[in-house]
Amino acid sequence: MSDRETLGVYDAQADDYEKMMTEEAARDARIVEFIAACPAGAQVLDVGCGPGNYARLMADAGLKVTAIDGSAEMARRADLLPGVSARHGYFEDIDAENAYDGIWASFSLLHAPAPTFPATLPACAAPCARVACSLSV
Numbered sequence: 001m002s003d004r005e006t007l008g009v010y011d012a013q014a015d016d017y018e019k020m021m022t023e024e025a026a027r028d029a030r031i032v033e034f035i036a037a038c039p040a041g042a043q044v045l046d047v048g049c050g051p052g053n054y055a056r057l058m059a060d061a062g063l064k065v066t067a068i069d070g071s072a073e074m075a076r077r078a079d080l081l082p083g084v085s086a087r088h089g090y091f092e093d094i095d096a097e098n099a100y101d102g103i104w105a106s107f108s109l110l111h112a113p114a115p116t117f118p119a120t121l122p123a124c125a126a127p128c129a130r131v132a133c134s135l136s137v
Contacts, residue, residue, distance in 0.1 A: 007070050007071050007072075010050075010070075010071035010073070010074055011071050011072060011073040011074070014051060014071070014073045014074060014077065017050060017051065017074070018050075018051040018053070018077065021050055021051060021053040021054075022053050024053070025053035025054050025056075025057060028054075030106075030132060031054055031057050031058070031104075031132075033132075034058075034102065034104060034130060034132045035057070035058060035061045035063065037102070037130045038063055038101055038102040038130050039101055040062060041062055041063065041064060042063050042064065042100075042101035042102050043063075043064045043066070043099060043100050043101050043102075043126075044058055044063045044064065044065055044066070044100055044101060044102035044103065044104060045065075045066050045067070045068070045094070045096075045099075045100040045102070045103045045104070045124060046058065046065060046066070046067040046068070046078075046084075046086075046104045046105075047068060047091070047094070047103060047104065047105040047108050048068070048069055048070070048105060048106070048107070048108020049067035049068060049069045049074065049075070049078045049084075049086055049108075050069060050071075050074045050078070051074050051077040051078055052067060052074075052077060052078030052079075052080075052081045052084055052086060054104055054106060055067045055078055055081060055084045055086065056081050056083075056084065058104070059081065059082065059083030059084050060083070063102070064083075065083060065084045065085065066085050066086075066100070067079075067084055067085065067086035067087070068086065068087055068088075068089045068090075068093065068094065069086065069088065069089075069108075070088070070089070070090050071088070072088045075087055075088040075089070076088070094124050095124075096124045097123055097124060098123075098124070098125070098126045098127070099124050099126065100124055100125055100126055100129055101126050101128075101129055101130065102129055102130040102131070102132075103124070103125055103129060103130075103131045103132070104132050105131075105132070106132070
């Protein structure tokens with residue numbers, strides 16, 4: 001889980017973040033490649049979904065999107081999008097097993113707790129799941 005101060009910043013800056021991410025998601029070739037790599041109608045998980053900009057693109061492409069974010073405001077915004085089922089939660093709250101054909105984690109993994117992270121995403125991925133992760137170092 002991210003610290004409360006970081007999550008508070010995400011909540012407070014939700015409008016600006018949503019505007020910035022709308023533009024970024026629209027020009028990001030990685031999401032196009034991810035969607036194309038998933039089977040039609042695939043169950044996908046957007047980890048650290050923010051306001052749902054990438055989740056919206058996945059849902060528009062016919063994928064069944066589950067999304068989670070540590071910021072309550074970001075998760076609320078994502079949940080308003082058609083075809084997106086989003087909730088407020090943390091990495092350690094991801095408890096599905098073999099459930100997702102695809103996992104999208106765009107710059108959210110830097111907030112993952114090191115002790116539990118290695119088991120979180122592999123456990124929820126279905127066999128042969130597509131996984132796209134971005135990190136900033």
